Amino acid sequence: MALVSEFLGQLTLSYGAEAEPVFPTVVAFRDFDPIGDAARLDAALRSKGVDEQSIIDVLTRRSYEQRREIAFEYERLAKKELQTALKGALSGSLEALMLGLMKSPAQYDALELKAAMKGLGTDEETLIEIVCSRSDRELADIQKVYREVFKKELEKDVAGDTSGDFAKLLLALIQTTRDPPSNVVDYEKIDDDAKVRYEAGVKRKGTDVAVWIGILTRRSAPHLRRVFQRYKSYSPYDLKESIGKEVKGDLEKSFLALVECLEDKQAYFADRLNEAMKGKGAKDKVLTRILVSRCQVDLMKIRSVFKKRHGRSLYRAISEHTKGDYQKALLSLCGGDD
The missing domain is CATH 1.10.220.10 (Annexin)
Known part of the structure; x- marks a missing residue:
């Protein structure tokens, strides 16, 4: 009976296999009008001096799926791709952020990984951040996109750009499928x-x-x-x-x-953001990548953890370490102060 009781007790300590809950700051916009949004973007991109605020208002407050619809309507209206128009009108960190928002999560991660391994030297921090924080499913999607876009295998590029045990760890994460969560604690x-x-x-x-x-x-x-x-x-x-x-x-x-x-993904990203905003200025690439990739996943929770761990809100930190239209876009993705 003792063994039966122990087994039943273990059954109640279930891992569960449910999908991770999401805590987004960017959600699908109510009363969505893709034709109207496309027209607003067209006017903003054609205006003398470019109306950056309108571009920020539209693209940072729509979901990725809605941005795709807007891009479709924009191409019908303007006879050119929205991403091409954004490249021509914007520059610097604001351009990188807006173009990032036009990519799917897998496309964005694949492009970031490729950029981290391009040319002389390797951006190991970007490789570590993406490969160590993504799930098996996300890594599989990234590999598929990487193959389609670059006509190369992600594993081969990682193996060619890294070495030793560091390479072995990254490749194991990319290639290995984790055990599925069990309903019994072993x-x-x-x-x-x-x-x-x-x-x-x-x-x-x-x-x-x-x-x-x-x-x-x-x-x-x-x-x-x-x-x-x-x-x-x-x-x-x-x-x-x-x-x-x-x-x-x-x-x-x-x-x-x-x-x-593995312990607390939101705490990991909160600390990454804090590191990116230490001292004067900010590491714009890190801020852009985390806010773009997490705004529809768990940025709301990252905000909460950030304030608990670092004694100030993420909104305030961004306000203190960035400026201009880039700052406005980041704050819009952040979704508010805490």
């Missing part, structure tokens, strides 16, 4: 993974990175969150402290990003 497997993870790192001289990669890229997110908790019973350090002691450089950054995203 305590034995949780304990085994925590113990193996400890024995492959802190307990031994040197680090068996392959073991770390295997566990962190194959197990489901709910399972891994329990492994992280169980790990503390074996190691004098928590998992992130262990990573800092065992590996360095881009591999350390990528392991930390992966663990942070």
